[in-house]
Structure formats: C-alpha cells, structure tokens
Amino acid sequence: MIDILLTGAVIGSTFFTLFLLTLPSQYDPAVEKHNVASNERKEDEQSNNKLKARVQILVLGDIGQSPRMQYHALSIAKNGGFAEIIGYRESDPHPGLLTNSSIAITPIPPPPRRFQTSNKLLFLLFAPLKVIWQICYLWFILGYRTKPAKWLLLQNPPSLPTLAIAKAMCFLRNTKLIIDWHNFGYSILSLKLGPAHPLVKISKIYEFFFGRNATAHLTVTKALSDVLTQDHGVTSPVLVLHDRPAGHFQPLSVNRRSTVLSSLGVTAPYADSIRNGATKLIISSTSWTPDEDFSLLLDALVDYAARSTTRATKLPNILAVITGKGPQKEYYLSRIDTLKREGKLLNVTILTAWLTIEDYASLLAAADLGVSLHTSSSGVDLPMKVLDMFGAGLPVVGWDKFEAWPELVHDGINGKGFRSVGQLTDLFVTLLGADGTQLSILKDGALREGHRRWDDEWNPIAGRLLDLYTD
Structure with missing residues (x-):
C-alpha cells in the first residue's frame, strides 16, 4: 500500500513539475521599458516609432x-x-x-464545418x-x-x-x-x-x-x-x-458617384437608370443570422412591388443590393428565386454581393438609402453598419424596437425607424417615391452625423x- 502511495506521489509530483515548467511566459514591464528605451535610441533610424x-x-x-x-x-x-x-x-x-x-x-x-448546423x-x-x-x-x-x-x-x-x-x-x-x-x-x-x-x-x-x-x-x-x-x-x-465610421467611408461628389455606379459590377447595368432617378439604389448589409431578420426587407419589397403596379403615381424601380455572408443566405436566395418566378418582384431587383472594403464604402456612398435589419437580441447593442452608412453620407431606415436605437439614429433627422413590414413599405414609398425632400433632409443629417470619426x-x-x- 505504501509503495502504491509513493508511486502515485512520484507520478503526481512529476506531472506537477512538468506543468510548472511548461507554464506560459509572463509579461514583464521591465522588458517592455527596455524595448521602449531601445526604440528611443534608434528613433532616427526608425522615424521615431516608439513602441x-x-x-x-x-x-x-x-x-x-x-x-x-x-x-x-x-x-x-x-x-x-x-x-x-x-x-x-x-x-x-x-x-x-x-x-x-x-x-x-x-x-x-x-x-470543422461539420460542427456548424x-x-x-x-x-x-x-x-x-x-x-x-x-x-x-x-x-x-x-x-x-x-x-x-x-x-x-x-x-x-x-x-x-x-x-x-x-x-x-x-x-x-x-x-x-x-x-x-x-x-x-x-x-x-x-x-x-x-x-x-x-x-x-x-x-x-x-x-x-x-x-x-x-x-x-x-x-x-x-x-x-x-x-x-x-x-x-x-x-x-x-x-x-x-x-x-473609419476614414475610408466618405461621401461622393455627383461626378464621382456617377463613375462608381458605372464601375461597380453590381450596379453597372443599372447605372443610367439610377442616375436619372428611374431606379433607386438601397443597400443592406446583413450577416444572414436570426438577429437580422431578412424576411422584413423581403416582404416589404414584395409589398412595394405590388403597390408600384397599382398606384396612379408611378413609383421608381428599386435595386436592392444585399451584402454579407452567413448561415441563412441560401435559404433566402431560394425564397427570392421563388418570388421572382411567381411575379411578385416586379419593378424590384434584389442582388447579393461580397465586396472589398473599398468597393463596399463606395457602394454605400453611391446609394440612395440604407436599411438596417438588426433586431438586437439584448436590446442594448447597436449595428456598426449604420455608422458606416452615416460616414458615407447615407441616410438609414432600421428596426428601432430596442432601447439603444436612439443613441444612434435620431428619427426624422438622420434616419427613420420601423417596427413592421407595413411601416418599412410606407417608408420606401414616402422617401423614394416622393419629390425627394424628405430623403434630402435625412441625407443632410447623415452627413452631419458622419463628421465624427473613429x-x-x-x-x-x-x-x-x-x-x-x-x-
């Protein structure tokens, strides 16, 4: 019995020693001070880059x-x-x-991908x-x-x-x-x-x-x-x-916007129609997850398409570009294809894209309206994408049924909130289909909000x- 206990003690001691010997190295402030001093001595060679x-x-x-x-x-x-x-x-x-x-x-x-389900x-x-x-x-x-x-x-x-x-x-x-x-x-x-x-x-x-x-x-x-x-x-x-917003999100001049619309593959076929106002460009960036309910936007676009064919005053066409990657993307792409075949997206075109940071910033600045679908699981977080839109001078409509929304968007000043598909459809009709006055007011507010940078x-x-x- 004593031999067993001694053997166990030796084995336990060995493992404990190995554990101590393999502990991660610690941060030492003295070493960092030495590195800073070394950098200061070499500041002429390193353009005063002090760590x-x-x-x-x-x-x-x-x-x-x-x-x-x-x-x-x-x-x-x-x-x-x-x-x-x-x-x-x-x-x-x-x-x-x-x-x-x-x-x-x-x-x-x-x-491994098999863990994703x-x-x-x-x-x-x-x-x-x-x-x-x-x-x-x-x-x-x-x-x-x-x-x-x-x-x-x-x-x-x-x-x-x-x-x-x-x-x-x-x-x-x-x-x-x-x-x-x-x-x-x-x-x-x-x-x-x-x-x-x-x-x-x-x-x-x-x-x-x-x-x-x-x-x-x-x-x-x-x-x-x-x-x-x-x-x-x-x-x-x-x-x-x-x-x-970071510095690469910037508004565009009229001439630069025209160039961007023609150069981006996702907008080039529609550039002339967007420039003359026959088509309005809306942008939504989504992670295709449950806390960003894409069905809100999809149903509102279906509703808008129905209204555009029945109103006496013609509504502009909509080009909706959805950027991002995520688990629910294929499901919604299938729904979009079904709605197209059923003729429920007349005068509405929905495209998806994955863009470089530079192209995404240009697309935001070239758009007429941004859409935030973030519904907030906690009620106290905010979507950063809205700030990027403000940085590009893009007004926003978004789901506003959570506590923190007013910290970001001031209703009627730089954006508008909605809490239902019907409200979102009404905003599309009011902001995109009218004389442009209300949309212009929101754009001015977005430009002011975008002045403060990261x-x-x-x-x-x-x-x-x-x-x-x-x-």
Missing part, C-alpha cells in the same frame, strides 16, 4: 467581418503600440492590417465538440504561440469559451484584460434555443461570472454600460466607446485606457 505597449486583440470570429476590432488594431498602431489580432482568417481583412509593420495577424484554425438537436451535440476544439487552440495560441502582452482586448460575444480562457491566460501571463462588449452571448444563444432553455441560463451565469472582474470594460452603447453596472454589479471601469471617439477613451494617447 508604447503590446496589445493582443482576440476575436473568436472572422477578422475580416469584425470591423470594430480591426479599427482597434489600426488605432493602437497609429498611436505607437503594437497590435496582434487573433481570430479566424476567412475573408480579407482591412488592407491597413496587412501593410502596417506594427500589426500582426495570428490566425486561429476554424472548427442550424438543427437544434445537432447543435446540442456538436456545440461541446466545437468548444473543446476552440479551447485547445486558444490555449495554445494565447499561451505559447504569441508573446506576452501588457493588454488583452477581448471581443464579447462570443463568450464561450473565450472569457474563461482569457481570464486564465491573463492570470498566468500577468496581462491586463479589457472586455469589449458588443452584446451578450447568452442573448444571442437564446435566439437559437429560446430564453428559458437551461443552456441559456447557464451561459448567462458563466458570462457574468468570468466577465465581471476584468481590468476594464468597453461598451458599444450607454444602455449596455448601464446593464453591466446596475444589473450585474460590475465595479471595474466601464467606458462607453460608441462605434464611429479616431475622435477612440483616442480619448480607449487610447487613454491603454496609455497610448495623451492630449
């Missing part, structure tokens, strides 16, 4: 479809820090990430396997493949498993954790499973247990900030960092928090 801090940015999603986190990286680099953005590399990221020597991209291998029963089976896959790669990449950093900036959601892994790794590596709250993971999960499902309740407990005690928090809205502090007892600093918002809030920006 102020190393920041890891974790996105458990496609980097190319995470504009806010890409903008964080660009701002960190612009202010003298080094940003390492970690996430899936499934689409092209912002070109600035690829050309800036102060930004690195570390890709996470995506889980819209079936509720298969989701419950595959979800644990997907989480295990993610845990293994996150632990390896954050702990061993990357250098220790002063800060880890984490996008939430998704919260599972990133919050727990990030907390553990920050503890082991002496790194400060900042959570950038875009929404709540449990509220998005409730769209799939229902709010009363046990996994949703467990997810909520998990999310706030691991998310409560970060070094600091950023939120996309004041409403979300209030939920964290008032409902969930977050006591560490919570800073509201509203999304703002750096104006980021520098005094996130820049100060990261010790990268001073007045």
Whole structure:
C-alpha cells in the first residue's frame, strides 16, 4: 500500500513539475521599458516609432467581418503600440492590417464545418465538440504561440469559451484584460434555443461570472454600460466607446458617384437608370443570422412591388443590393428565386454581393438609402453598419424596437425607424417615391452625423485606457 502511495506521489509530483515548467511566459514591464528605451535610441533610424505597449486583440470570429476590432488594431498602431489580432482568417481583412509593420495577424484554425448546423438537436451535440476544439487552440495560441502582452482586448460575444480562457491566460501571463462588449452571448444563444432553455441560463451565469472582474470594460452603447453596472454589479471601469465610421467611408461628389455606379459590377447595368432617378439604389448589409431578420426587407419589397403596379403615381424601380455572408443566405436566395418566378418582384431587383472594403464604402456612398435589419437580441447593442452608412453620407431606415436605437439614429433627422413590414413599405414609398425632400433632409443629417470619426471617439477613451494617447 505504501509503495502504491509513493508511486502515485512520484507520478503526481512529476506531472506537477512538468506543468510548472511548461507554464506560459509572463509579461514583464521591465522588458517592455527596455524595448521602449531601445526604440528611443534608434528613433532616427526608425522615424521615431516608439513602441508604447503590446496589445493582443482576440476575436473568436472572422477578422475580416469584425470591423470594430480591426479599427482597434489600426488605432493602437497609429498611436505607437503594437497590435496582434487573433481570430479566424476567412475573408480579407482591412488592407491597413496587412501593410502596417506594427500589426500582426495570428490566425486561429476554424472548427470543422461539420460542427456548424442550424438543427437544434445537432447543435446540442456538436456545440461541446466545437468548444473543446476552440479551447485547445486558444490555449495554445494565447499561451505559447504569441508573446506576452501588457493588454488583452477581448471581443464579447462570443463568450464561450473565450472569457474563461482569457481570464486564465491573463492570470498566468500577468496581462491586463479589457472586455469589449458588443452584446451578450447568452442573448444571442437564446435566439437559437429560446430564453428559458437551461443552456441559456447557464451561459448567462458563466458570462457574468468570468466577465465581471476584468481590468476594464468597453461598451458599444450607454444602455449596455448601464446593464453591466446596475444589473450585474460590475465595479471595474466601464467606458462607453460608441462605434464611429473609419476614414475610408466618405461621401461622393455627383461626378464621382456617377463613375462608381458605372464601375461597380453590381450596379453597372443599372447605372443610367439610377442616375436619372428611374431606379433607386438601397443597400443592406446583413450577416444572414436570426438577429437580422431578412424576411422584413423581403416582404416589404414584395409589398412595394405590388403597390408600384397599382398606384396612379408611378413609383421608381428599386435595386436592392444585399451584402454579407452567413448561415441563412441560401435559404433566402431560394425564397427570392421563388418570388421572382411567381411575379411578385416586379419593378424590384434584389442582388447579393461580397465586396472589398473599398468597393463596399463606395457602394454605400453611391446609394440612395440604407436599411438596417438588426433586431438586437439584448436590446442594448447597436449595428456598426449604420455608422458606416452615416460616414458615407447615407441616410438609414432600421428596426428601432430596442432601447439603444436612439443613441444612434435620431428619427426624422438622420434616419427613420420601423417596427413592421407595413411601416418599412410606407417608408420606401414616402422617401423614394416622393419629390425627394424628405430623403434630402435625412441625407443632410447623415452627413452631419458622419463628421465624427473613429479616431475622435477612440483616442480619448480607449487610447487613454491603454496609455497610448495623451492630449
């Protein structure tokens, strides 16, 4: 018996020693100060590029479809820090990430496609396997493949498993954790499973247990900030960092708009009709997920088509361009084909596109009206795409039945809200089919709203928090 206990003790001691020897290296402020001093000595050779801090940015999603986190990286680099953005590399990221020597991209291998399913029963089976896959790669990449950093900036959601892994790794590596709250993971999960499902309740407990005690928090809205502090007892600093458009979203002159309409493949066949006002160009960017109900727009376009054939006053044709990728895209493309065959989309053309960042910005600026389908699972998040539209001088109509909407869109000034298919159809008729006065008022408001840019918002809030920006 004693021999067995001794053998067990030796084995346990051996594994514990191996664990200690293989712990991730820690962030050492003294090393960073040495690096800064070295940079200062070489400032003539390096154009005064002083490394102020190393920041890891974790996105458990496609980097190319995470504009806010890409903008964080660009701002960190612009202010003298080094940003390492970690996430899936499934689409092209912002070109600035690829050309800036102060930004690195570390890709996470995506889980096998078989783990992706819209079936509720298969989701419950595959979800644990997907989480295990993610845990293994996150632990390896954050702990061993990357250098220790002063800060880890984490996008939430998704919260599972990133919050727990990030907390553990920050503890082991002496790194400060900042959570950038875009929404709540449990509220998005409730769209799939229902709010009363046990996994949703467990997810909520998990999310706030691991998310409560970060070094600091950023939120996309004041409403979300209030939920964290008032409902969930977050006591560490919570800073509201509203999304703002990046510099590449800009309005177009009349001549430049004409050139863009002719040069973009998706609009070129309709360019003359758009220029003379016979066709109106509307844009909606969607992730084709349940929290962006595309059926709202599709049904409104069917209704508009019906009205356009019965009204005494002719309504303009509509070219609706839908950009984005997501799980429900094929389902809706099939519905669109069926409606075309049934003759329910007369005078309406619906096209889908996946564009480069530059072409997407040009398309927004060339459009007549933007449409936001974001319905908000929590009621306190906001769609960044609306800010991009404002940056391009594009007025917006959007689903407004959630608390945070007035933080972004001022009704009748830079956009209009709707809460039903009928209301959206009425807006199309009123804004697109009238003399253009109301649409012009909204466009002027969108241009004014777009004047405040990402750096104006980021520098005094996130820049100060990261010790990268001073007045």
